[in-house]
Every structure is written in C-alpha cells, then in structure tokens.
Amino acid sequence: xxxxxxxxxxxxxxxxxxxxxxxxxxxxxxxxxxxxxxxxxxxxxxxxxxxxxxxxxxxxxxxxxxxxxxxxxxxxxxxxxxxxxxxxxxxxxxxxxxxxxxxxxxxxxxxxxxxxxxxxxxxxxxxxxxxxxxxxxxxxxxxxxxxxxxxxxxxxxxxxxxxxxxxxxxxxxxxxxxxxxxxxxxxxxxxxxxxxxxxxxxxxxxxxxxxxxxxxxxxxxxxxxxxxxxxxxxxxxxxxxxxxxxxxxxxxxxxxxxxxxxxxxxxxxxxxxxxxxxxxxxxxxxxxxxxxxxxxxxxxxxxxxxxxxxxxxxxxxxxxxxxxxxxxxxxxxxxxxxxxxxxxxxxxxxxxxxxxxxxxxxxxxxxxxxxxxxxxxxxxxxxxxxxxxxxxxxxxxx
Numbered sequence: 281x282x283x284x285x286x287x288x289x290x291x292x293x294x295x296x297x298x299x300x301x302x303x304x305x306x307x308x309x310x311x312x313x314x315x316x317x318x319x320x321x322x323x324x325x326x327x328x329x330x331x332x333x334x335x336x337x338x339x340x341x342x343x344x345x346x347x348x349x350x351x352x353x354x355x356x357x358x359x360x361x362x363x364x365x366x367x368x369x370x371x372x373x374x375x376x377x378x379x380x381x382x383x384x385x386x387x388x389x390x391x392x393x394x395x396x397x398x399x400x401x402x403x404x405x406x407x408x409x410x411x412x413x414x415x416x417x418x419x420x421x422x423x424x425x426x427x428x429x430x431x432x433x434x435x436x437x438x439x440x441x442x443x444x445x446x447x448x449x450x451x452x453x454x455x456x457x458x459x460x461x462x463x464x465x466x467x468x469x470x471x472x473x474x475x476x477x478x479x480x481x482x483x484x485x486x487x488x489x490x491x492x493x494x495x496x497x498x499x500x501x502x503x504x505x506x507x508x509x510x511x512x513x514x515x516x517x518x519x520x521x522x523x524x525x526x527x528x529x530x531x532x533x534x535x536x537x538x539x540x541x542x543x544x545x546x547x548x549x550x551x552x553x554x555x556x557x558x559x560x561x562x563x564x565x566x567x568x569x570x571x572x573x574x575x576x577x578x579x580x581x582x583x584x585x586x587x588x589x590x591x592x593x594x595x596x597x598x599x600x601x602x603x604x605x606x607x608x609x610x611x612x613x614x615x616x617x618x619x620x621x622x623x624x625x626x627x628x629x630x631x632x633x634x635x636x637x638x639x640x641x642x643x644x645x646x647x648x649x650x651x652x653x654x655x656x657x658x659x660x661x662x663x664x665x666x667x668x669x670x671x672x673x674x675x676x677x678x
Contacts, residue, residue, distance in 0.1 A: 433482035434467060436541040440570050441468075444577040451584075464522045470580060472533070473587030478580070480537035481519055485511035489545060509553045512567075516556075520563035535564045537576070543569050 434454075446452055453469045466479040488508035495501040519536050538560070540546045546569035549556060560567050568576060 433484055433539055433541040436570060437468060437480070437482050437539050437573070440573050441577065444574055444581060446470075446577060446581070451581075466536075467539075468537075470577075472580060473584050476533060478533045478535075478537070480539055482539040482541065483515075484538070484540055484545075485515050486545070487511070489548065505552050509549075509556065512549060513556060513559070516560045516563065516565045516567070519565050535566050537573070538565055538567045539573060540567060540569045543571060545569075546572075 441452065448454060451471055453471070455465055455467060456469050457465045467482045468480040470478040470480065472478055485508070488504050488511055492501055492504035492508060495504055516538065519538060522536075540549070546567070549567065557567055566576075
C-alpha cells in the first residue's frame, strides 16, 4: 500500500515539474526570438517531461518490485505460520472431537444402563404399589367394621404399652369391668401408685375419615370432614356419660383416655376442629395419639417408680427405727454385763488377795508350830520342791 502511494506521488511531482518548466519558459521568452524557438522549447520541455516520467516510472517499478518481493516473503512467512497454526488447531480439534466421541459413546452406554435400571426400578415400584394398593383396600374393608377398628386400636395400644415396658396383669388390665355400682367395661385399666387406676378406651369412629380419603370432589370432602368431627364429638360425649371414675369405688383419675390409633388422624382432628380437644378436656376426656400415649405412660411409669422408691424408703426407715430400738436394748444389756463383770472382777480380786492372805496366816502359824515341835514332813524337816528350793509352806491352791 505504501509503495503504490509513493509511485503516484513521484508521477505527480514529475508532471508538476514539467508544467512549471513550461510555464516559466513561456513567460520569459524574448520578443525578438524567431518563431522557431518556441517549437524547440516545447519539444525540449516535452522531452524532459517524458524523460522525467520514464525515470519516475522506472524508479516506481524498482520500488514496486522491491516492495513486492518483501511482501511476497512476508506473505510466505505468514502463510507458513498460518498453515502451522491451522495444522495445530486441526490436530487439537481432531483430538477434542475424538475425546468428545468417546464421551458421547460412554454417556450413551451409561444412559442405556441407567434407563434399564430405571425400567427395572419402575417395574419393582409398580409391583410394590400394587401390593400396597391391595393391602390398603383390604385394610379399608377391614376398618369398615367397628369390631375390626376396635381390634386394630387395641393392637396399636398394646404395641405402645409394650414399648413403654408395661406388662398385662402387672401394670394394666384389658377389658375389665369397673369395681362398684357401674357396669362399664373400659378397654384398658392402668394400675397407678397407691391404689389409683386410669381408664382408656380404644374404639374410635373412622368411617367418615375413610370416606373422606376416597372422596373426589371438594364438596364430598367437606361433608365427610364435618361428619367425622361430629362422630368424634359424639364419641367424646359418650365416654363422658359413662363416668368410669364416678362409678368405680377405687381411687381413680378423673380423666379418661380416648386412644386415636394413628398420628395422621390425630393431626386431622386438630386441623378440622382445633377446639374439639379443649371441649373433650372440659368433660375429662383426653384424646391421645400413639406418641402422646407413650408420653403419658412414661409419666405414669415414672410416677409408679417414684412411688415404689418412696414405699421402699418408708420400709427402710421403719426397719431403721426397729434397729434403733434393738440397739438401745443391746447397749443396755452390754452395760449390765459390763457392770456384772466389774463386780465379779472386784470379787475375784478380793478372793485372790484379802481372802488368800487371811487363809495363809493360819497356815503360816501352823507351819511355825510344826517347826517349833520339829515335826518332819515325809521324813524331812523342810520340804524341797522339784526345782530344788526349800518350800516349808504349802500355798493354798498350789
């Protein structure tokens, strides 16, 4: 680009020089010069301009050739560099394409395997869903009967009691009539400390709740919800009228437990009518689910254990009182025996000292009398003991 501009500039300068020369020559031409001079001058000027133009063209060609060679060399180097870069790029792209192809193949294989696993899992889940559906239908049919619902609630309550560590016949009784004027038979009677008892009933109305689950429209669900709340309220009032605590002559807890065999049903009661729980409490009926029953029984068990500890402590205190009495008598007897021993010791000391010396004095007088009369003992005047010492006095008791 720069070489072309330089050539054009040289041509323009040559043309300008020729034009200026012609103008100068035409203005300075003398008047006396013959007519042939202008023609010669014009030819000279034209020749000079032609020579200048040819020289400029020659120079331009030389410069253009030099620039062309330089440009060719630069283009060749750039072409070689570009070819090299393109080859590197092609190699990298080819490598990336091969790696991408491998990844796509691996992903296709993994996807196929996963789809196969998903298919198998869906089949297994489908079978499980069918089994659960059949079980649910069987359970729904079974719970449609009031007797079946009572047995199911009783079984759930027994499981909770077993987890709480309660044993039948020890901590509670099943289906035992109240003791007294009443004729009610609660499902469970819990034995509390100090002769107290607590009653629980497990029969719970669930027919409307099951219909609520099967309902397909909002109107049907609202109707069955209202029916369920009404049935629960009626059940609470029925338990309140039985008055287990009032008819049993034993010390009873004023409240009666109404066992709900499912946490979902308990939550549904709170959701449908939150005031129903307070209303039941006002008539001494406590609605409890398996979790809350477990908490109640835990408190009852702790109270029973505390009562046993208290009773054992009282027995220990009574035994300690008896031990104190016997210990006082023992110390009195020991003191009496000690006094007897002291009396005996004084008597023995008196016997071994005073009475002994009193007995020895007559014996010494008798022995002195024998000596004065020189009466020998066994042929000897002085007795000799086994150690060889002379013993003329036989001590009492020696």
